[in-house]
Structure formats: structure tokens, C-alpha cells
Amino acid sequence: VLVFFNLKLETEVTLARPTRDAYHHCVKTSFPLLLATCFCLALPGCTPPPVDPAKIVVPPEYPLRADWIVVSTPKSVPSGWFPPGRPPLVALDLPHDTLTGDEAALLADVKANAILNTRQLKHMETDPRPLIAKGLQAIYGTPAQPRVQLTMASLEEAIAAKEKELKDLPAAKKDERDLAQTELKDLEARRPARKLVEEGIESLKLDPETLKTGGNLFRNYCQQCHGLTGDGYGPGALALKPLPRDYRSGKFKFLASPPEKSGVKPRRADLYRTIANGLDGSAMPAFRALPAADIDALVSYVIHLSLRGETEYQVFAMAADKRKAADLFVDGIPAEMEVQLEKLLPMWKRSNETPVPVEPDPYVTDDDKLRAAAKGHAVFTDASQGGCIACHIGYGKTAPYSYDDWGGITKPRQLTLGTFRVGRSPEDLFARIYCGIPGVGMPSLSDAMLKKSPEEEAGTGNRKWELVHFVRTISDPILRRKLREQYGIVVD
Numbered sequence: 283v284l285v286f287f288n289l290k291l292e293t294e295v296t297l298a299r300p301t302r303d304a305y306h307h308c309v310k311t312s313f314p315l316l317l318a319t320c321f322c323l324a325l326p327g328c329t330p331p332p333v334d335p336a337k338i339v340v341p342p343e344y345p346l347r348a349d350w351i352v353v354s355t356p357k358s359v360p361s362g363w364f365p366p367g368r369p370p371l372v373a374l375d376l377p378h379d380t381l382t383g384d385e386a387a388l389l390a391d392v393k394a395n396a397i398l399n400t401r402q403l404k405h406m407e408t409d410p411r412p413l414i415a416k417g418l419q420a421i422y423g424t425p426a427q428p429r430v431q432l433t434m435a436s437l438e439e440a441i442a443a444k445e446k447e448l449k450d451l452p453a454a455k456k457d458e459r460d461l462a463q464t465e466l467k468d469l470e471a472r473r474p475a476r477k478l479v480e481e482g483i484e485s486l487k488l489d490p491e492t493l494k495t496g497g498n499l500f501r502n503y504c505q506q507c508h509g510l511t512g513d514g515y516g517p518g519a520l521a522l523k524p525l526p527r528d529y530r531s532g533k534f535k536f537l538a539s540p541p542e543k544s545g546v547k548p549r550r551a552d553l554y555r556t557i558a559n560g561l562d563g564s565a566m567p568a569f570r571a572l573p574a575a576d577i578d579a580l581v582s583y584v585i586h587l588s589l590r591g592e593t594e595y596q597v598f599a600m601a602a603d604k605r606k607a608a609d610l611f612v613d614g615i616p617a618e619m620e621v622q623l624e625k626l627l628p629m630w631k632r633s634n635e636t637p638v639p640v641e642p643d644p645y646v647t648d649d650d651k652l653r654a655a656a657k658g659h660a661v662f663t664d665a666s667q668g669g670c671i672a673c674h675i676g677y678g679k680t681a682p683y684s685y686d687d688w689g690g691i692t693k694p695r696q697l698t699l700g701t702f703r704v705g706r707s708p709e710d711l712f713a714r715i716y717c718g719i720p721g722v723g724m725p726s727l728s729d730a731m732l733k734k735s736p737e738e739e740a741g742t743g744n745r746k747w748e749l750v751h752f753v754r755t756i757s758d759p760i761l762r763r764k765l766r767e768q769y770g771i772v773v774d
């Protein structure tokens with residue numbers, strides 16, 4: 283195929299420039315290549331059979347994780363990107379005497395329990411793995427039959443059993459009655475969360491049929507990077523910078539829903555955009571050519587993998603931590619996983635229904651916007667307001683590397699280059715600044731920024747929009763020059 287296109291291209295070039303030399307050049311370069319290819323194709327076994335999509339093997343179940351798990355952001359500081367093929371968490375499995383300086387420094391984080399090994403559970407009396415696998419499968423199904431499902435009967439059965447226990451307890455046993463009463467209350471308190479889960483499954487389109495379609499598409503288009511379970515370690519992932527997202531920590535970077543104490547998740551619309559548009563400056567491709575219904579199904583499947591992965595993550599974060607494992611009641615793991623889902627799904631649902639409140643932009647004309655950018659510069663550098671410069675040192679040019687919450691490496695964006703993962707539209711930047719970027723430490727707006735300044739009260743200014751205009755202005759060389767000429771602000 284390459285030779286064919288080479289020939290076609292050369293011919294086109296030749297026709298555009300029909301000189302004798304060009305014809306000779308064309309024949310001289312392409313002919314030997316063509317001959318060599320014909321020879322190769324004629325050799326038996328050289329041409330692989332075409333892939334039959336129906337024959338793509340779907341594993342019978344999701345493998346349980348058996349890798350390193352980051353429970354808090356590593357404190358050691360990498361000096362640069364990891365060597366290709368050796369992401370930090372993969373390097374931890376290599377013989378220690380072969381580790382580079384950065385990799386060896388990460389061992390301190392292992393020692394400090396910031397990174398745990400999910401394969402080392404010897405400190406537990408009973409191996410929890412079989413029960414974790416059973417619990418996950420009961421809720422989330424298998425790759426061929428993915429689902430998100432609570433066994434609704436189990437809570438009502440537990441409530442009924444507790445009620446019976448309470449009825450049978452004689453009044454004299456006051457302590458036992460009190461305990462049973464509290465336990466009954468706890469069980470009953472879970473009813474509203476379960477209702478939210480049921481509603482969430484519907485509004486987030488997590489029905490088995492959509493998930494099945496999404497799963498097939500995911501294995502076709504995404505698995506080579508994001509892995510079967512969404513671990514981010516597919517066969518094509520190990521040399522990518524940044525690494526493909528590991529959905530199992532439940533954290534996503536690019537979302538437009540305000541953070542809450544309970545946490546924040548991307549909205550369906552955010553995931554849709556990521557999949558359709560890709561992420562600029564990373565290996566994440568744009569799948570815009572797929573029909574909208576397919577992208578929709580992929581969104582559902584990503585949510586499914588993330589819910590499954592985060593449920594697994596939470597249990598392993600306890601089991602693999604020697605200090606916490608004693609609190610884990612192994613027989614209760616499947617039931618505990620349902621409680622996890624009762625926490626996670628309402629969070630997804632809330633975020634999905636709560637977009638960032640985008641205030642109207644008071645700066646309309648180009649001159650207004652440049653003036654806003656000049657004010658934004660002050661907000662960007664003022665530690666009591668935006669404080670962005672603390673991380674985006676030199677506007678990102680001289681910012682240091684750091685580990686992220688997935689065990690990968692990140693670096694505050696160089697804002698003068700104009701490459702933004704999601705987009706450089708004012709609304710996109712507003713959402714990014716408002717929400718921050720989870721998992722890499724970029725904070726959402728501080729309280730100081732959410733409280734209105736006197737100017738904002740009077741409706742004559744808006745610091746969030748000033749930041750947006752500043753970031754937009756410095757990402758463009760012509761506007762950057764204007765900012766220097768008119769306001770004396772030098773950014774390069």
C-alpha cells in the first residue's frame with residue numbers, strides 16, 4: 283500500500299513538474315520498492331489474514347487488578363518524563379538495582395504507603411481476592427455482559443432479618459436491642475441512596491444493552507491504549523506521554539461540573555466531547571467519525587469501567603494497606619461494594635446534572651478583552667487570588683514535573699503555546715479554571731475567587747473572565763505583543 287501511494291504521489295509530483303529528470307527520479311525510487319513488495323507478498327505466510335470482528339476474543343471475565351495502586355499523590359519529584367516503555371509504576375516491578383534515579387526515589391513513596399502493591403496481601407488472615415472478584419462480578423457483570431446493578435433484594439432482606447431479630451430479642455436485653463436498633467436505622471438510611479442509584483442507572487444510560495454495544499466498540503477502538511479494564515495500560519500505552527487515563531481511580535481531568543465535598547465526576551457531555559474531539563497535545567485521538575449513538579454508548583461504557591474500577595480501587599486501598607486491612611471484614615466485602623456504589627453513582631448523577639455556572643462575560647469588544655487580560659495578569663500572579671503562577675512558573679515554560687494521582691507524570695501547561703487539551707474557547711477555559719484539573723493538583727477556584735470583589739458586586743468586572751482573557755491572550759503571539767505594547771506586561 284505504501285509503495286502504491288509512493289508511486290501515486292511521485293506521479294503527481296512529476297505531472298506537476300514534468301521534466302525528464304523528474305520521470306527518471308520517479309522510476310528510480312519507486313520501481314525497486316514495488317519489486318521488493320511484490321516479492322514479499324508472493325511469499326507464503328507474509329500476508330496476514332484479515333481480522334474478522336466476530337472473532338475478537340472477549341475474555342470471560344474482567345481480571346482482578348494485580349498491580350501498584352496510588353492512594354495519595356507521590357511526594358518524590360521526577361526530573362523529567364519517564365523513559366519510553368517504563369512508566370513509573372511499571373518500573374517498580376523491575377529489579378531494584380536496575381532502577382534509574384527517579385524510579386529509585388519512588389521507592390520512598392512505596393515505603394510511605396502512598397503507593398501500595400495489590401499483590402501483597404499476606405498480612406491478611408484470609409485472601410480477600412476471591413470475594414472481591416465475586417462482589418465485582420455480581421454488580422458489574424463480565425466484558426461480554428457488562429452491567430451496573432444492585433441486588434435490590436439484599437437490602438430489603440437485611441432489613442427484614444434485622445426487624446425479626448429485634449422482635450425476637452427480649453426487652454431485658456437492652457444493650458443488644460439498642461445495637462440492633464442502630465443497625466436497623468443504618469440499613470434503612472440506605473434506601474434513598476439506592477433510589478438514587480436506580481435513577482442514576484437510567485439517567486446515565488447504564489442499561490445492559492447500551493453497555494454491551496459500548497463494550498464492543500471499546501474493545502475495537504480504545505482497548506489498545508486504555509486496556510480491557512480501563513487500567514490505562516493497553517499494549518500501545520507504555521511509551522505515551524501523558525499516559526492514557528486509568529479510569530479505575532474514578533478521577534478524570536477535563537470536566538465542567540463544580541467540585542463538591544463528596545467529589546466530582548465528568549458529565550456525560552464532558553466524556554462525549556473528549557471522545558469526539560480527542561485531547562490536543564496528547565495521544566488521545568478524536569473519534570468524531572463515529573456515529574453519535576456509538577460515542578454515546580462509549581460514554582456509558584467508560585462510566586461502567588470507572589464505577590467498577592473505583593469500587594475495586596477502594597477495597598484494595600484498604601486491603602493492601604497493612605494499617606487498614608484489619609478493619610476489612612472479608613466476608614462482608616461483596617455487601618460493602620454495594621455500599622460503595624451507593625456513594626459513587628449519586629456523585630456521577632449529581633455532576634452530570636450540574637454544569638458549571640458560567641457567568642456572563644462583561645468584556646465584549648477586543649479592547650475590553652485586552653484590558654481584561656491585563657487585569658487577569660494581576661489575578662494570575664496574586665497568591666491571594668488566582669495564584670496560578672505558583673505552578674505555572676514562567677507561564678508554564680519553566681514549571682517543574684510532578685507525579686499525578688495515577689502514578690504518571692505531569693507538568694503545568696505552558697500557556698503561551700496555545701495547545702489546550704480540551705479547547706481554547708472562552709467557555710472551555712472558564713470551565714477549566716472554575717473546576718481545576720483533578721488528579722494533577724490544579725485547584726478549582728479558591729474561596730477568595732468565589733467571593734465577589736467590590737468590582738464584581740458593582741457588575742463592572744469579573745476576575746474569572748479576566749483570567750480567561752489573560753490565558754487566551756498570552757496563547758496568541760499577536761495578542762501577546764499588544765499586551766506588551768499597550769499595558770507593558772511582558773509574557774514570553
Ligand code: HEC
Pocket residue numbers: 500503504505506507508518522523524525526527533534535536537548553556557561564565566567569580581584703
Ligand atoms: C492512542 C491511544 C488512545 C486511544 C486509542 C484512546 N485513547 Fe483515550 N486517552 C489517551 C490518552 C493519552 C489520554 C490522556 C490524555 C491526558 O491526560 O491529557 C486519554 C484520555 C481519555 C479519557 C479521559 C479524559 C479526562 O477527562 O480525564 C477518556 C474518557 C478517554 N480517553 C476515552 C477514550 C475512548 C472512549 C477511546 C476509544 C473510543 C479512547 N479513549 C481511545 C489515549 C488514547
Ligand code: HEC
Pocket residue numbers: 524535662668669670671672673674692693694695701702703704705711714715719722723724725749753
Ligand atoms: C497546583 C498547581 C497548579 C495551579 C495552582 C494551577 N495550575 Fe493550571 N495546570 C496545572 C497542571 C499540572 C496542568 C496540566 C494538567 C495535565 O493536563 O496534565 C495545568 C493545566 C492548565 C491549563 C490547560 C488546560 C487544558 O485544557 O489543557 C490551563 C488553561 C491552566 N492550567 C490554567 C490555570 C490557571 C488560570 C490557574 C490559576 C487560577 C492555574 N492553572 C493554577 C497545575 C496548576
